[in-house]
Amino acid sequence: MKELPAKSLDDEIAALRLDIQPPRNLWPGIAGRLHRSSSRTRPMALAAAAALAGACVAGTISWAVLQGRAARPPAQASVRAAPQAAARTADFDEPSTPRYVAARDSLEVSFRERLALLDPATRARIEASLAVIRHAHEDIRKALAADPASPVLEQLWQSTWHDELDLYERVVRSTQPTVTRT
Numbered sequence: 001m002k003e004l005p006a007k008s009l010d011d012e013i014a015a016l017r018l019d020i021q022p023p024r025n026l027w028p029g030i031a032g033r034l035h036r037s038s039s040r041t042r043p044m045a046l047a048a049a050a051a052l053a054g055a056c057v058a059g060t061i062s063w064a065v066l067q068g069r070a071a072r073p074p075a076q077a078s079v080r081a082a083p084q085a086a087a088r089t090a091d092f093d094e095p096s097t098p099r100y101v102a103a104r105d106s107l108e109v110s111f112r113e114r115l116a117l118l119d120p121a122t123r124a125r126i127e128a129s130l131a132v133i134r135h136a137h138e139d140i141r142k143a144l145a146a147d148p149a150s151p152v153l154e155q156l157w158q159s160t161w162h163d164e165l166d167l168y169e170r171v172v173r174s175t176q177p178t179v180t181r182t
Helices: 009-014 027-038 043-071 074-087 098-115 120-146 151-174
Strands: none
Touching (some): 098 120, 098 151
């Protein structure tokens, strides 16, 4: 079978009719869709809503786990926790090694000095956040005293401890004077 020679693109374009009119004016429909799409919800609002929903779900699950542990009958709790509690120490305090204490004290002194440099509104928000972290840390420590075998509570306790130190570091880092080259 013979193949017909293919036309070039220029020949195809030249063969098109130039007098074809569209059947109707399409612009009003296009313009209406453009205005409608600009009023859509912003992606940041959707992301914030998703984050809030996730935080609520996580909080609800944590609350349910903690309530389930509190509602457990004492006999059942002691049977399960007795071997584990004997193997672990119930010391839920920060490390007291001299090196750690000195490093923490130094960081806290720097934090307090830098915190004083911030405007009062920012300082108040940071101090409120620090109070929340410390309150959560203390609540979790009390829960751990009641249930020392809980790995979830121990992880949460350590997390709040690290959150406090991270807050100190962020304030110190964000108030560092900028170094300029000469």
